[in-house]
Amino acid sequence: MKTESYSYEHIGETMHVYSHSSGLKTYVIPKKGYLKKYATFGTYYGSINSEFIIPGEDSPVKVPDGIAHFLEHKLFEQKDGSIMDKFSALGARPNAYTGSNQTVYLFSCTDRFHENFQLLLDFVQNPYITDESVEKEKDIIEQEIRMYEDDPGWRSYFNLLGAFYSRNPVRIDIAGTVESIRQINREMLMKCYDTFYHPSNMVIMVVGDVDYQKVFEQVEQSIRHKESRGEIKRIFPEEPESLNKKYVEQKLAVSVPLFKMGFKDNRTGLKGAEALMQEVGVKILLEMIMGRSSSLYTRLYEEGLINNTFAFSFTNEENYAFSAFGGESPDPEKVRDIFVESMEELYRSGLDEKTFERIRKSSTGKFIRQWNSVERICDSFINAYFKGATIFDYFDVYDKITFEYVNELFSGHFNLDNLALSVIKP
Amino acid sequence: MKTAAQEEKLIRVSSQKGVNVYYIETDKFKTNTINVFFHDELSRERATLNALLPAVLRRGTEKLPTQQDIALFLEEQYGAVFDCYVDKKGERQIMLFHMAYIADKYTGRDTKLFDNVFGLLFDIITAPALRNGCFREDYTAQEKENLRRLIEGRINEKDRYAIERCYEEMCSNEPFGIYEYGCVEDIEKITPDILYRHYAKFLEELPVDVFLSGSFTDEEINRVVQKFGEMKRGFWKNIDAGGIYRRPDVIKEVTEKLDVNQSKLSLGFRTNTAPSDIDYHALMVYNSILGGGIHSKLFRNVREKEGLAYYVFSMLESFKGLMLVTCGIDGKNKNRTIDLVKAQMDEIKNGVISDHEINSSKMYLENVIRSMRDNQFQTVSFYLNQVIAGTNDDFDDLIGKVNAVTKQEVSELGNKIFLDTIYFLTTKDGREEI
Known part of the structure; x- marks a missing residue:
């Protein structure tokens, strides 16, 4: 059995890796003294993958929006009933989530880890989907979609993506639409399953006080596919570099307007440590420009234009990247105008190196704090993994990132031509 | 053998003039935390004032008079x-x-962050930025506006709003009906x-x-005790738990559009x-059988069997x-959902509880x-909950009591x-159906 181990002494964490013949990798980060064990089984398949070519075939397949998420719901059903009953009989809490790029199945437990882990390995590999259960699930998912339609934070986010992208499928809500899910049938679900749930497209991550050798043995015995498989061709429409729209607005039952604003970033497709470097770099820049210690935040706050709900993030994936920042505001357009004004000032004056050093230090501290939580470790691990890196690579990134590099990112990312604003109004 | 640091046990370090200092020693986290409740x-008289106060205090201290100063200082502390x-x-x-x-x-690095961060925390609480011996006019005005928006902004999150509004309507004549952030009219x-x-x-x-x-030295703990001991304290009050026992005469119905x-x-x-109460643990199990978890009657029936809701708990x-059942549904299914919830509760009362349900719970x-x-x-x-309830259980005590609950106790509690x-x-x- 081929295994490797990596240690990061400085914060007292170790990671063990096992590579299965199918191409599946399993990672274990043992957390001594933790009672909770958290295991995830993820596939590099999310809501954006609605057009693809199955390995070994020539012609592309197109499926309805929301199918990855639909499949996530249906996988919990097994031949002998719901897998949820089996997990709850063992005292575990199973769950799953679908993102734009990934679908992740997970459970947490404090007892009988290996039995629960076996359930996870088995149910993700054994779909049991009937026409009848597909029809019933449509009602439940419709309610889920309705719930998100009323969520102003969620809506402002997807409206912003719609402002950035005219064709990239990331602009479509993860669960699809009430209309698109009505078209889904068993055959389509199975086609997606067979394409994207091959172990070579997946990863397993376990965090908790577990015996990693035993985890690896269980994986070796339970993974049915023994051989690796050819690449899945993922098809995306050609996306123009420019914005789809500069401004989008929607009315919802809210008391104060909400906004999200951000930059569409055309520097995509970075892999491995380079992708992490870009992510950390832009996040440091956002913190420098609009973090709690910035003059811009102070001004907007004191003028009553933003409040404590103000937050920012940066996302970079294979074929899209963008920053997003916002919160509640009585006048989002004024926030944008002040932001633009202060960006123009910053282009003239340049970034401050001392501020960079201070933010780098505090960001490192925040990264270390993530290691308190088994869930945070897993989420951030999976996110990094599908970019071709691991969570351990971040340490190096925080150590090595330079002011010069961040300056270079600054002129690339903060391009006012690519700034869009999405507003939810009462 | 386990050390204290592996058990997350609670130690009361000191208790003076209504200020208790507790220490939970643990070495498994990357952080230390200090929490002052x-x-x-x-x-009604004090809720809004109490909610506004921390928002104004955090704006600045004597030494760091703006929130920008505080933010800069915190960044320096990793x-x-x-x-x-x-x-x-x-x-x-x-x-x-x-x-x-x-x-x-x-x-x-060779750091000693405690002195700086505790110093700041204590200053935020006890040494705020003042002007002419009073809170600053501008900070107070801005935070009043923020508080007003926060209270009005509750409506933005519909799931939580539907929970809080139900409690408020239910307890409209009791203190519990007051929102923890106070009232707009009082600002x-x-x-x-x-x-x-x-x-x-x-x-x-x-x-x-x-x-x-976290992991504190004796010197650090003593410093916390000493600083809080120096606070000027007068008479300190006891908090009344409020009324719990009540049987409603009529069912109140409220519809908001x-x-x-x-x-x-x-x-x-x-x-x-x-x-x-002696049967509180039976209530915990009751709640879990009814709607706490994927094994629960509500999840299995309202969602999985009938497909009425995506979330129900x-x-x-x-x-x-109090206990609250909440879900997101199509409006036309209101009465059907209410009947289904009632039917689940009747089952529990009638002892229709499977081994799977009670064991999973x-x-x-x-x-x-x-x-x-x-x-x-x-x-x-x-631990705060234990202190408030006066129960003083640790984690294992509580688990032991939950595991001792029988089906009959759960039924009777119903x-x-x-x-x-x-x-x-x-x-x-x-x-909506009529």
């Missing part, structure tokens, strides 16, 4: 995090001042002077619990059970003896309780649970 009775929260537990309003910072052994009349006079009483009279979690896509239904119940407000609760120990803040909250209020948030075009 001020307790007050939930009252990204230490300061925050304030206002909460209610039963008819008790709680104001928390929280600080988390990287433990020195993980900064990779206007607050001046810096009124707030400052309230602040003096806040510091002198409210009971305080300080929880340290908003421009929404999904209707929310919340049912509020009186459990007539306090956390210190029940929850306890232990300190007020107990294991679920055990998992939840044990998992709290892996989260610094949840561990602190757990006889004390009464529906009080039906709250329904629905679309303006209202496709």
Whole structure:
């Protein structure tokens, strides 16, 4: 059995890796003294993958929006009933989530880890989907979609993506639409399953006080596919570099307007440590420009234009990247105008190196704090993994990132031509 | 053998003049946290003042007079995090001042962060930025506006809104019906002077619990005890738990119409059970069988079997003896859903509880309780709840009591649970059945 181990002494964490013949990798980060064990089984398949070519075939397949998420719901059903009953009989809490790029199945437990882990390995590999259960699930998912339609934070986010992208499928809500899910049938679900749930497209991550050798043995015995498989061709429409729209607005039952604003970033497709470097770099820049210690935040706050709900993030994936920042505001357009004004000032004056050093230090501290939580470790691990890196690579990134590099990112990312604003109004 | 640091045990370090200092020693986290809780009775007179106060205090201290100064200072401390929260537990309003910072052994440098971060936390609470011996006019005005928006902004999150509104309607004649952040109508009349006079009483009279979690030296713990010991304290009050036992005469029905896509239904119940009651653990199991977890009757029937909702669950407000069932549904299914919830509760009362249901519920609760120990803040909250309820259980005690509950005890408990209020948030075009 081929295994490797990596240690990061400085914060007292170790990671063990096992590579299965199918191409599946399993990672274990043992957390001594933790009672909770958290295991995830993820596939590099999310809501954006609605057009693809199955390995070994020539012609592309197109499926309805929301199918990855639909499949996530249906996988919990097994031949002998719901897998949820089996997990709850063992005292575990199973769950799953679908993102734009990934679908992740997970459970947490404090007892009988290996039995629960076996359930996870088995149910993700054994779909049991009937026409009848597909029809019933449509009602439940419709309610889920309705719930998100009323969520102003969620809506402002997807409206912003719609402002950035005219064709990239990331602009479509993860669960699809009430209309698109009505078209889904068993055959389509199975086609997606067979394409994207091959172990070579997946990863397993376990965090908790577990015996990693035993985890690896269980994986070796339970993974049915023994051989690796050819690449899945993922098809995306050609996306123009420019914005789809500069401004989008929607009315919802809210008391104060909400906004999200951000930059569409055309520097995509970075892999491995380079992708992490870009992510950390832009996040440091956002913190420098609009973090709690910035003059811009102070001004907007004191003028009553933003409040404590103000937050920012940066996302970079294979074929899209963008920053997003916002919160509640009585006048989002004024926030944008002040932001633009202060960006123009910053282009003239340049970034401050001392501020960079201070933010780098505090960001490192925040990264270390993530290691308190088994869930945070897993989420951030999976996110990094599908970019071709691991969570351990971040340490190096925080150590090595330079002011010069961040300056270079600054002129690339903060391009006012690519700034869009999405507003939810009462 | 296990050391104290592996068990997350609670130690009371000191208790003087209504200020208790507790230490939860643990070495498994990367951070140390300091949590200062001020307790007050939930009252219309003081709720808004109590909620506004931390927001003004955090704006600046004598030494660091702006929030920008504070933010810069925190960044220098390896990204230490300061925050304030206002909460209610039963008819008790709680104001928390929280600080988390990287433990020195993980900064990779020869640091001693405690002095700086505790110094700042203590200053925020006791040495605010003042002008002419009073809170600053500008800070007070800005935070009043922020508070107003926060209270009005509750409507933005419909799931939570439907829960809070149900509680409010249910307890409209009891202190519990007051929102923990106060009332918009009470904000206007607050001046810096009124707030400052309230602040003096806040510091002198409210009971305080300080929880340290992580790895602290004796010297550091002593410093916390000493600094809080130096605070000027007068008479400090005892907090009344509020009324728990109640059997409603009529079921109150409230419908609110908003421009929404999904209707929310919340049912509020009186459990007539306090956390210190002998059958409280049966209530915990009851709640889990009914709607706490994927094994629950509500999840299996309302969602999985009938497909009426994506989310449906029940929850306890232990300190007020309330239970609430909430879900997101299509408005036309309101009555069908209510009947289904009632049918599940009747089953429990009639002893229709499978082995799977009770065993899964107990294991679920055990998992939840044990998992709290892996989260610094949840561990602190757990012990705070024990202190408030006067139960003094540790994690294993509580698990033991939950596991001892029998089906019969759960069924019997069902006889004390009464529906009080039906709250329904629905679309303006209202496709509600009559």
